[in-house]
Amino acid sequence: xxxDFVLKQFSKEEKKDLAEFLDRGxxxxxxxxxxxxxxxxxKFNS
Numbered sequence: 001x002x003x004d005f006v007l008k009q010f011s012k013e014e015k016k017d018l019a020e021f022l023d024r025g026x027x028x029x030x031x032x033x034x035x036x037x038x039x040x041x042x043k044f045n046s
Contacts, residue, residue, distance in 0.1 A: 032040040
C-alpha cells in the first residue's frame with residue numbers, strides 16, 4: 001500500500017540524512033520564489 005510506505009517511520013539511515021534533505025528543500029523553495037519554475041527545474045533536476 002503506497003500510504004503505508006509514505007507514512008512509515010524514517011529508518012536510521014534516513015534520519016541521519018534528514019537535515020541535509022531539509023536544507024536542500026529549503027534552498028529549492030527559496031530559489032523557486034526568486035527565480036521561477038523554469039530555472040528551478042533546470043537547476044535542481046539536472
